[in-house]
Amino acid sequence: MLDHLSTRRVFLQRGMTLLAATSTIPTFLDQTVLAVAGHDDELRVQPPSGKDGKILVVVQFSGGNDGLSMVIPYADDSYHRVRSQIGHDASTVHKLNDYIGLHPNLGPVADMIQKGMAAVVQGVGYPNPNRSHFRSMDIWQSARPEQQVETSGWLGRYFDNTCCGCDPQVGMSIGQQLPLAMQGDRVMPLAFERPEAFRYNGPDKERHQKLNSAVAQPPSAASAGTPEAELDFLHRTAMDAQLSSDKILQIMREFHSDSQYPPGEFGQGLRTIAAMIRGEMPTRVYYVSLGGFDTHANQRGRHDQLMKQFADGVKAFWKDMQDQRNDQRVLMMTFSEFGRRVAQNASAGTDHGTAAPMFLFGSSIKAEVVGRHPSLADLDQGDLKFTTDFRSVYASILQNWLDAPSKPILGSQFPTLPIINA
């Protein structure tokens, strides 16, 4: 297996011999040293460790997941009344209690709940819900519904507040673009769709690397705003990227797994994450998406298929975590930008709605069902009224799992939920 620190050392030594007078070191190494030497108590430094640090995996359901088809109020007559075409028969759901049960394809999730390794948080949402995909996704990712223009996300601010090493490897998003949730003011985590695309693809890689790892002037001579300072910044970023790319590709090459991940981007994304955890990346937060939930018409077949894809992925991933003996270190969370309207529409689909349930997975889960299920009778213009603020879920994860203060990250103190063993 790959030793994180020694790889960096080897790289630096190799760099030193190749380029006699090099003065550039990767940003994160430099800043980690600064952070450790510094005495800013506000910044709770968590030295990244690939072996024992706690990890959060965020699963985003894009498009607005129909919460009422995922966690089903099978015992509620009004559910069956307003969803005559797309509803699920009570006999097919995996019952969690005498009111709710899981979608028929979520057997693996139901198993995990039974083993005390997963929980449902019911009716999660926020005041004055927005029904635009973009805006509501921004709200969930920034965790600041009141702000019109948002430039950082809740996980980005977690990085800013705790990992002042600014190592881009603290966060990793599987997907083309870095989601707002992961963007910090100081830290920009990694984002890539496929590991093999996260590299220079031009000709003559050896010379390219030489051209990207040397600077003529020592950085001390470069004051801000000069071409030398800008070049230094670019060289450091290029080295960060090169190191991360080399390591990620090597980890992928060495990774073997007995788990059967479902085909498609989501399953392969989870497989990549399992490989990174196995490869002892110092990453604290992984992010992966499952898309296609905007089911305005003929919802049933599509949604059933998405639930199966999700459940198969979760099953494979957690089997890997157990085989790796890393299951104690990982917490997984699911969310979507909104749930959907309670009543189905005329096209056997559902329109944009509000509150929806979230799943949490991990060995430290201490509850099965948390929060109150929203009433199907007392609606707000056809939509559920939320019972748990999503920022309470975030606060619980930040405080009880990531050991970070939630107030500076979320803007105010939200009550935590009795869901994670601190």
Added chain:
Amino acid sequence: MSALHPLLEPYEPGSHDPFDRLKAAHLLNRAGFGGTPAEVEKVLKLGPAGAVDWLLDFPDASAEERNAADVPNLSAIADIPSNFRELRQQLTNKTPEQRRQLQMKLNMANRDAFMATWGWWLKRMAHGPFQLQEKLAFFWHGHFTTSFRDERMTLLMWEQNELLRKMAAGSFRELVHAISRDPAMLDYLNNNQNRKGHPNENYARELMELFTLGIGNYSEDDVKQAARAFTGWMHDGDKYIFNARQHDFASKNFLGHTGNFNGDDVIEIILANPACARFISSELFEYFVHPGPQPQVVEALADILRGGNYQLRPLLQAMFRSRAFYNSQAIGIQIKSPVQLVIGTIRMLDLPMPPQPQALMGPLQLMGQVPMMPPNVKGWPGGHSWVNASTIFVRYNTATRLASLRTLSLGELPEESKTPEEIVDALVARLIQRPLSADKRQVLVDGYKSRPRSEQGIREVIQLIVSMPEYQLC
């Protein structure tokens, strides 16, 4: 008017400080999207003053006014009524299912028309008739932002784009009045919902914070009062209307003035405030020259703007001719925006536009800048935010891919390029406006020597150059 700041005096070439290729390329990088080799030669001949006059020599006209054929293909939305009333008529007496179908058709048509408009604009940036007009239109687009994410009527996006082009170097006063009536802007910042008794403050706030004054030059109450002045400023689908029934005709107190103000009055009070000319001068200088200008330089530019009744050309002329523009603080310190990187590569290498310019949307999205889709009302933050460990490979790979579209032949290099060293120097001079360290030059020379006198050798050296940190700057 205060005395001209020494840094704003025109740069005069001298024997110690000649107007060379580096400076000519710098002017074409900033007052455009990067120069073709022919343009660099032309600018060298014209000299710094003549070159700026040439760059500023474009009509205050939209693309369509100048040439009716120079427009995107909007046939996809040709049959769609843009007027709300006609649109409503189409939707009445329809079943919900029919309405859904119609809405879907509208969305598809607008998306197709948007892709055509988007590709047309990128093509115009690369090979259009007026580099500076296009660069200014792009600057104003990042200033007076509107996004297709929120404004799904392509016609309105296109009309706003033409407005920014037409008024790019004209009167800033007229531009503010016009953008305040622009349907896409009225939608984007919700002034269409700004009604008497129920004001929506979004436009009034951004007008002052981002468009004219900058934060700190007005109070929260000024925002509320200005919002009242803009009530009833709406559009009917494709053109501005003043809805008197929704307008608040009562008296307002705004920035120390009292009266029954409407939106135009509010704009005039803002323009009369010294902070406005200062704010715009500073925004222009930071975008085109360098960040953090000295206050005296900003003040002197603001004087030019106010002295010329907010005409932009005198300011632009002074700025692009100034010593500050050719200062070492200015040359080669800008991290190229993704658009500058892509369009500049096409121009500096004399490449054809890809047959489907829309193919550039993917890479631009990964690099964080899709024209007509800014991330929010503040536009693109620029600077270091362009470059991080995830975007840098995309930047390298995109430039390398573009550079492989066509290979330069030896005949296209300057006559004197004979030895590998000379060939490398010629390519570096063309692509990077700064000297290269000796060891990096040697790496490139060795690269060429491994495939000497071949097109493949030239191609690979170019591909190595455009994936160097030096190439990220301009």
